[in-house]
Amino acid sequence: MQLTRTGPIKICLIHGPNLNMLGVRDPDIYGKEDFDTLNKRLRDYATKNGLEVRITQSNSEGTIIDMIQDSRIWAEAIVINAGAYTHTSYAIRDALADSRLPVIEVHLTNIHAREEFRHTSVIAQVTTGQIAGFGTHSYILALEAAKNLVDESRR
Numbered sequence: 001m002q003l004t005r006t007g008p009i010k011i012c013l014i015h016g017p018n019l020n021m022l023g024v025r026d027p028d029i030y031g032k033e034d035f036d037t038l039n040k041r042l043r044d045y046a047t048k049n050g051l052e053v054r055i056t057q058s059n060s061e062g063t064i065i066d067m068i069q070d071s072r073i074w075a076e077a078i079v080i081n082a083g084a085y086t087h088t089s090y091a092i093r094d095a096l097a098d099s100r101l102p103v104i105e106v107h108l109t110n111i112h113a114r115e116e117f118r119h120t121s122v123i124a125q126v127t128t129g130q131i132a133g134f135g136t137h138s139y140i141l142a143l144e145a146a147k148n149l150v151d152e153s154r155r
Contacts, residue, residue, distance in 0.1 A: 008052040009150045011143065012071035012101075013042065014064060015057035016083030022136075030108050031135045038136050045140055051147060061089055068095040076153075077146035079139065081106040086121045097126040102149040104142040107132035 015035075018025055023034030033041075039055050046053040054075070058064050064085065071078055078101050085092050086105070096103050103126065110133030111118040124130060129145060131138045 006154075008050050009077070009147055010052045010075045011046070011054075011146050011150075012067065012075040012078045013053050013055045013139070013143075014067050014078065014080040014082075015055070016064060016081055016085050017059040018083055019081060020057050020059070033136045038139065041136070042139055042143065045143060049143070049147060051143060053143065061085055061091060064092055065095045068092070068099055071101065072099050075101060076150045077102045077104070079104045079106055079142045079146055080123075081108070081139075082123060086111070086123055087117060088122065090122055093123045093126055096123055102146060102153075103127040104145050104149075105130040105132075106138050106142045108135050108138055109133060 020035050022030055022038060023032055042053060042055060056067050058067065064082065068078065078096065078099060080096070080103060082089065082092055082105070086107070105121065105123060105127040107130070111121070112132070121130065128149060131141045131145065134141060
């Protein structure tokens with residue numbers, strides 16, 4: 001059942017495995033911006049754009065599923081970078097599908113231009129769209145897309 005909502009758009013933003021290591025892990029691939037700086041930038045963007053964003057991170061598949069399931073209660077959209085689980089987790093895919101929320105899949109790098117195993121996203125079929133290859137700016141683009149989707153559904 002879709003609720004009619006007013007007020008700030010509520011978005012669940014989930015960082016998957018190893019994203020807490022931004023700035024340390026392969027900076028030539030994933031960039032030099034650290035995890036805390038990225039999250040501050042995302043919170044600032046959210047505040048300026050009428051969004052309420054809850055940002056979480058986990059290296060655990062089960063915890064990510066719990067986050068997705070919990071978002072059904074309060075969120076209007078999900079932005080997720082499932083990390084390596086993008087390519088392997090049918091459980092996360094099923095949780096996203098069951099959420100019945102718009103889902104924006106995010107990747108820092110262009111997964112289609114990297115190793116072949118990264119070309120396949122098992123969650124893509126249940127997402128509204130995918131943003132990849134723009135570094136940490138991919139998250140800002142995803143928040144903007146989620147905001148636009150929710151704005152349209154509120155009309």
